Amino acid sequence: MQTKKIYVAPSLLSANFLQLDREIDMINNSEADWLHFDVMDGNFVPNISFGLPILAQVKQQIKKPLDVHLMITAPERYAEAFREAGADHLTVHYEACPHLHRNIQQIRQLGMKAGVAINPHTSVSLLADIIRDVDIVLVMSVNPGFGGQEFIEHSLTKVRQLRQLINDTSSGALIEIDGGVTLENASRLADAGCDVLVAGNTVFNSDNPAAVIRQLKLG
Numbered sequence: 001m002q003t004k005k006i007y008v009a010p011s012l013l014s015a016n017f018l019q020l021d022r023e024i025d026m027i028n029n030s031e032a033d034w035l036h037f038d039v040m041d042g043n044f045v046p047n048i049s050f051g052l053p054i055l056a057q058v059k060q061q062i063k064k065p066l067d068v069h070l071m072i073t074a075p076e077r078y079a080e081a082f083r084e085a086g087a088d089h090l091t092v093h094y095e096a097c098p099h100l101h102r103n104i105q106q107i108r109q110l111g112m113k114a115g116v117a118i119n120p121h122t123s124v125s126l127l128a129d130i131i132r133d134v135d136i137v138l139v140m141s142v143n144p145g146f147g148g149q150e151f152i153e154h155s156l157t158k159v160r161q162l163r164q165l166i167n168d169t170s171s172g173a174l175i176e177i178d179g180g181v182t183l184e185n186a187s188r189l190a191d192a193g194c195d196v197l198v199a200g201n202t203v204f205n206s207d208n209p210a211a212v213i214r215q216l217k218l219g
């Protein structure tokens with residue numbers, strides 16, 4: 001039985017963009033903690049999603065923190081612009097940042113929570129020297145680029161390793177899991193040590209998204 005707080009961050013990528021107004025109101029009126037906003041550049045990942053102008057418009061209506069996940073190369077070029085557009089959290093990819101420490105410092109200096117994301121093939125051990133400096137570690141449990149993919153089971157082992165690393169280093173980082181999160185695997189994810197569940201299809205393709213968000217929060 002889960003007792004710690006589980007944050008739920010619906011992923012806007014799976015929303016119906018013809019009804020964005022209604023989708024954002026649903027999030028505002030639900031128990032969702034954050035709104036997850038996926039930015040893809042067609043270079044770091046094989047897909048293109050949405051970017052700054054859409055974020056700025058969403059910001060005008062959303063009442064929850066905007067959790068922006070940059071799946072782009074050289075994210076330092078855009079950190080300030082994302083802050084101005086309304087990002088509260090900015091997560092960059094380990095694989096896209098040869099100067100990750102500098103990127104994390106930049107994000108924090110701009111006044112945002114700083115996150116690092118790791119792809120399914122990237123080992124948790126590579127985070128040892130950055131773990132004390134980040135607010136969020138986002139574990140990709142699918143290969144990034146698309147919603148609606150199947151959860152990669154090995155991600156659970158990575159979450160457990162990450163929880164151990166966080167405990168050993170007294171880091172305050174939250175563990176966020178992203179990709180293939182469902183009502184079936186949510187409790188296993190919470191038990192393994194996740195703090196934040198990102199869910200796209202599970203929330204937006206349901207008949208009752210607010211009820212699904214509530215159930216996910218129970219872990």
Ligand SMILES: O=C(CO)[C@@H](O)[C@H](O)COP(=O)(O)O
Nearest residue numbers: 011144145147148180200201
């Ligand atoms: O970053 C990504 C995909 O690259 C995710 O945030 C997806 O949007 C999650 O979608 P589901 O797997 O939950 O449908």
